Amino acid sequence: MPVRLSPEETLPILQVKVSDLAPLTLVAGDPARVERIAALLENPRRIGANREYVTYTGTYRGTPVNVCSHGVGSAGAGVAFEELCRAGVTRIVRVGTAGGLQPDVLDGSIVVATGAVRADGLSQRMVPLGFPAVADLDVTVALRAAAAKSGVDVHTGIVLTADNFYPSPVLENDQRMWQTVGVVAVEMEVATLLTVAAINGVQAGAVVAIDGNPLANEDESMAEYQPFRDVVDTAVNAAILAGLEALIS
Numbered sequence: 688m689p690v691r692l693s694p695e696e697t698l699p700i701l702q703v704k705v706s707d708l709a710p711l712t713l714v715a716g717d718p719a720r721v722e723r724i725a726a727l728l729e730n731p732r733r734i735g736a737n738r739e740y741v742t743y744t745g746t747y748r749g750t751p752v753n754v755c756s757h758g759v760g761s762a763g764a765g766v767a768f769e770e771l772c773r774a775g776v777t778r779i780v781r782v783g784t785a786g787g788l789q790p791d792v793l794d795g796s797i798v799v800a801t802g803a804v805r806a807d808g809l810s811q812r813m814v815p816l817g818f819p820a821v822a823d824l825d826v827t828v829a830l831r832a833a834a835a836k837s838g839v840d841v842h843t844g845i846v847l848t849a850d851n852f853y854p855s856p857v858l859e860n861d862q863r864m865w866q867t868v869g870v871v872a873v874e875m876e877v878a879t880l881l882t883v884a885a886i887n888g889v890q891a892g893a894v895v896a897i898d899g900n901p902l903a904n905e906d907e908s909m910a911e912y913q914p915f916r917d918v919v920d921t922a923v924n925a926a927i928l929a930g931l932e933a934l935i936s
């Protein structure tokens with residue numbers, strides 16, 4: 688049975704009072720992105736800040752929503768996702784960044800995730816790998832509809848969630864294998880979110896902005912990774928707006 692906390696309790700790691708949270712939550716790895724999203728809300732109120740976890744609540748076009756940062760990687764992000772579920776949120780949408788794995792998934796486009804390859808560490812500690820990391824259908828359809836209006840290229844498909852951002856110097860980079868079977872993009876937390884949310888009975892989905900193509904670089908080392916470019920910023924903005932629209936749909 689999923690754990691549910693009472694309204695007067697405080698989430699131990701997010702350091703957010705349960706009663707301060709609305710049922711709908713946007714999440715993003717970067718606390719700076721959370722500040723940016725909070726600035727789009729009416730009456731934003733910072734309700735928690737501890738470690739990499741910064742949480743706001745407010746309203747978006749009149750509907751109460753939260754936005755919370757989860758940091759980089761499945762272990763830390765899983766803490767945020769689990770605590771949000773324990774607080775009783777009903778829908779979580781991740782707005783992230785990712786690398787394109789297909790040759791046509793280019794910088795400045797966005798990807799709506801239909802599911803994720805569970806190459807993260809955390810989800811394997813929660814439920815066996817046979818359990819699929821699938822995005823909620825209603826959230827995904829809403830994300831795709833909102834993304835279609837964004838003016839940037841939109842792709843839909845399975846993303847690879849892996850704990851390693853930089854490739855190993857000794858083990859083979861498996862991204863090309865996932866590319867071969869049509870996986871669209873690589874990032875670090877979507878599978879964790881979809882798994883933790885599913886086992887808690889919470890709707891979840893994800894939209895990511897593409898900030899590079901790891902396999903297109905000469906040595907695949909990520910040495911050329913540069914997310915701070917206008918083309919990426921435009922895609923992040925499109926992903927944020929699609930995420931907010933899908934959240935309140």
Ligand SMILES: O=P(O)(O)O[C@H]1O[C@H](CO)[C@@H](O)[C@H]1O
Nearest residue numbers: 716717759783784874875876
């Ligand atoms: O931009 P965010 O949401 O942090 O997402 C991606 O960016 C980080 C790596 O740079 C990882 O967290 C990855 O999933």
Ligand SMILES: O=c1cc[nH]c(=O)[nH]1
Nearest residue numbers: 784785786873874875
């Ligand atoms: O994990 C990530 C995030 C952004 N871009 C990537 O190439 N990988």
